[in-house]
Amino acid sequence: MSLDFDTAVIGAGAVGLACAAVLSSRGRSVVILEADSAIARHGTARNSEVIHASIYYPAGSLKARLCRRGCDLVYARAQARGIPHRRTGKLVVAAGDDEVPRLAALHDAARANGVPQLEMIDAATLHRIEPDVSGVAALSSPVTGIVDAHALALSYLAEAEENGAALLIEHRVTELAREREAWRVVVRVGEGGDEQSVRCSEVVNAAGMGAHEVAASAGIDIDREGLRVHLCKGDYFALAPGAPVSLGQLIYPVGSAEGAGLGVHATLDLAGRIRFGPDATYVDAPDYTVAAAKAPAFAEAVRRYLPAIEDDWLTPDFAGLRTKLAGPGEGFRDFEIREESAQGLPGLVNCIGIESPGLTASGAIAEYMADRLDAR
Numbered sequence: 165m166s167l168d169f170d171t172a173v174i175g176a177g178a179v180g181l182a183c184a185a186v187l188s189s190r191g192r193s194v195v196i197l198e199a200d201s202a203i204a205r206h207g208t209a210r211n212s213e214v215i216h217a218s219i220y221y222p223a224g225s226l227k228a229r230l231c232r233r234g235c236d237l238v239y240a241r242a243q244a245r246g247i248p249h250r251r252t253g254k255l256v257v258a259a260g261d262d263e264v265p266r267l268a269a270l271h272d273a274a275r276a277n278g279v280p281q282l283e284m285i286d287a288a289t290l291h292r293i294e295p296d297v298s299g300v301a302a303l304s305s306p307v308t309g310i311v312d313a314h315a316l317a318l319s320y321l322a323e324a325e326e327n328g329a330a331l332l333i334e335h336r337v338t339e340l341a342r343e344r345e346a347w348r349v350v351v352r353v354g355e356g357g358d359e360q361s362v363r364c365s366e367v368v369n370a371a372g373m374g375a376h377e378v379a380a381s382a383g384i385d386i387d388r389e390g391l392r393v394h395l396c397k398g399d400y401f402a403l404a405p406g407a408p409v410s411l412g413q414l415i416y417p418v419g420s421a422e423g424a425g426l427g428v429h430a431t432l433d434l435a436g437r438i439r440f441g442p443d444a445t446y447v448d449a450p451d452y453t454v455a456a457a458k459a460p461a462f463a464e465a466v467r468r469y470l471p472a473i474e475d476d477w478l479t480p481d482f483a484g485l486r487t488k489l490a491g492p493g494e495g496f497r498d499f500e501i502r503e504e505s506a507q508g509l510p511g512l513v514n515c516i517g518i519e520s521p522g523l524t525a526s527g528a529i530a531e532y533m534a535d536r537l538d539a540r
């Protein structure tokens with residue numbers, strides 16, 4: 165059977181585009197199939213844009229390994245391709261003595277993950293570095309930073325296109341069919357448009373919040389395999405211009421081991437603006453509204469480490485949707501990056517549950533995924 169491409173990559177977020185860049189650099193002809201009318205409009209557009217160092221994840225997990233490697237790759241790529249970024253550094257702050265044991269546990273976890281340059285600092289040092297921040301101790305991670313997520317995604321697309329890859333927007337994948345030892349990827353073109361198909365020998369499913377549905381369309385029992393994606397919304401509030409607070413670094417609370425996120429933290433964007441978020445609420449359907457009425461709850465969470473914050477200094481900013489494999493109250497779930505030969509579906513790699521630190525890890529996820537395909 166003649167093939168249209170070696171590999172179809174489904175989804176043009178940071179992960180799919182990084183996969184297209186790596187696969188095309190390894191000599192494959194690649195088509196990227198994107199449902200939306202532009203790249204990187206979903207998870208990749210709605211996040212904290214933090215280059216994570218790999219502080220939080222269990223040692224040996226894919227999240228830990230691919231975040232650590234991905235962090236180095238993002239900095240190297242940003243340097244090489246002129247992607248706006250800044251090595252801001254990050255402080256995880258213990259607001260009271262009761263949080264110090266958890267801070268120490270984070271320090272141990274981060275060291276086990278190979279995060280360099282970590283340092284525990286006391287209250288006086290914290291006050292000297294960040295006079296507006298209050299706490300009894302902090303874990304300093306100088307390698308943590310921020311990146312322009314859209315520019316990062318564009319750089320992956322540019323590399324893929326330099327290698328001959330093609331991007332097809334408004335091509336929503338509706339079915340993956342295994343036919344005569346190849347894949348027929350069925351796509352719907354535009355809203356209510358024609359159905360077409362692409363034939364290829366490999367498929368990479370990087371469809372973000374749609375990834376479990378794409379996997380199901382190939383015949384995978386996503387509930388038996390634990391691959392159903394749960395949406396967990398995170399809202400952000402911006403600090404009003406002129407509010408008398410300044411920060412040099414990203415400030416995170418210690419948070420709890422059980423929470424669905426890292427706790428409402430303070431991040432900087434590349435223009436130096438401060439925003440707070442995200443909180444964590446499971447939702448049944450995509451929803452990007454941010455209720456102004458939440459400002460007092462956000463301000464209260466932030467006052468634990470920035471005591472001067474007043475409720476009316478916060479204005480609704482934006483929301484993002486985590487694509488979590490863990491449902492409400494469930495424990496840690498790792499990224500799922502699986503080549504599906506064992507399911508009788510050779511050449512299909514599913515990337516599911518690529519929540520944070522997926523932006524940081526994108527380049528490393530792509531390498532890992534391509535290694536799985538090369539090894540089969």
Ligand SMILES: Cc1cc2nc3c(=O)[nH]c(=O)nc-3n(C[C@H](O)[C@H](O)[C@H](O)COP(=O)(O)OP(=O)(O)OC[C@H]3O[C@@H](n4cnc5c(N)ncnc54)[C@H](O)[C@@H]3O)c2cc1C
Binds near residue numbers: 175176213370487523
């Ligand atoms: C609130 C929040 C904060 C975060 N903060 C950080 C952070 O600071 N640092 C960090 O490293 N990570 C962070 N993340 C995680 C990061 O944003 C994601 O891991 C990353 O963007 C995932 O990229 P993706 O390409 O997998 O998904 P997406 O960017 O969502 O891309 C998936 C693409 O697939 C397309 N698609 C879906 N279904 C189909 C289909 N059937 N056919 C064709 N195309 C389809 C979609 O249109 C979309 O373009 C955060 C996430 C959230 C929600």
